[in-house]
Amino acid sequence: MDNRDEVREFLTSRRAKITPEQAGLPAGTRRRVPGLRRSEVATLADVSVDYYGKLERGNLAGVSPAVLEAVARALQLDEVERAHLLHLAQAQEGSDTLARPRSRSSRQPALPKSLQWALDAVTAGPALVTNGRLDLLAANQLARAFLADIYDSDTQPPNMARFQFLDPAARRFYPDWELIADMTVDVLRTEAGRNPHDKDLHDLVGELSTRSDAFRTRWGSHNVRRHGIGVKRFHHPVVGELTLAWHGSAVDDEPDLTLLIYTAEPGSPSEEALRLLASWTASQEDAAPADRLQRGS
Numbered sequence: 001m002d003n004r005d006e007v008r009e010f011l012t013s014r015r016a017k018i019t020p021e022q023a024g025l026p027a028g029t030r031r032r033v034p035g036l037r038r039s040e041v042a043t044l045a046d047v048s049v050d051y052y053g054k055l056e057r058g059n060l061a062g063v064s065p066a067v068l069e070a071v072a073r074a075l076q077l078d079e080v081e082r083a084h085l086l087h088l089a090q091a092q093e094g095s096d097t098l099a100r101p102r103s104r105s106s107r108q109p110a111l112p113k114s115l116q117w118a119l120d121a122v123t124a125g126p127a128l129v130t131n132g133r134l135d136l137l138a139a140n141q142l143a144r145a146f147l148a149d150i151y152d153s154d155t156q157p158p159n160m161a162r163f164q165f166l167d168p169a170a171r172r173f174y175p176d177w178e179l180i181a182d183m184t185v186d187v188l189r190t191e192a193g194r195n196p197h198d199k200d201l202h203d204l205v206g207e208l209s210t211r212s213d214a215f216r217t218r219w220g221s222h223n224v225r226r227h228g229i230g231v232k233r234f235h236h237p238v239v240g241e242l243t244l245a246w247h248g249s250a251v252d253d254e255p256d257l258t259l260l261i262y263t264a265e266p267g268s269p270s271e272e273a274l275r276l277l278a279s280w281t282a283s284q285e286d287a288a289p290a291d292r293l294q295r296g297s
Helices: 002-018 038-045 049-056 064-074 079-093 115-120 140-146 160-166 171-175 177-193 198-210 213-219 269-296
Strands: 128-131 138-140 230-237 240-251 254-263
Touching: 002 049, 002 240, 038 049, 049 128, 064 079, 064 198, 079 177, 115 138, 115 140, 128 140, 140 269, 160 171, 160 177, 160 198, 160 213, 171 198, 171 230, 198 213, 198 269, 240 269
Parallel strands: none
Antiparallel strands: 128 138, 128 254, 230 240, 240 254
């Protein structure tokens, strides 16, 4: 696969983030580029300047794992960035299952019923399943109420990135919109390296790049991240401010899927707000059959 532009921009952006001081090199006084020079990275990786120049021009075909690891050390890549570099190299080789072309169909395979049962068993917080494109594929009742603005989208399946950058309601829902926007793009960039043949992901990135300057700028930063754990602030239109811990983990036997669960600190106002939202949601569900019965009569 020809992903040389992606490789070049990723390596260049990582090199620009490392200062000579961080690399244990003298800073000097006549630097015309941010971060390290190519020659300095080559020295740190113990390869020739010409060879590293070839890598930074985007040619990773045939590069040994040892050299990739040496470059990763020289650029001080973290675990996720290392994996991203490896995926970019594997895509050029075409030898890894992660780099094989995927179906061009936009249809998501049906999820196991047991997965929905597991989500429904979570009653204290929103629980949902996403794919690498951040499509919402399954959720418990509380998650649907919590993410009601996303589920109201005309585009199906609902997509968290599309909501983040194209729906004005996102800036109200996420008080820390800038931070969440960074995280969203970083997850998509990671998925693009892991699954470079995903046409639906390419289409989503193209749409967001065209319609959102904020997305396009972030996409050009080439930052990557995986789902993990953290804390986010929200402003829900029904119950107001919440601060929730979140945990993301891969779904067994479904490596492309992520299970996300949001929880509140016990005894906190946010826990009370989730309980209020759950009660409000249940009352809405109970009222719906009665309304339909009245209209029918």
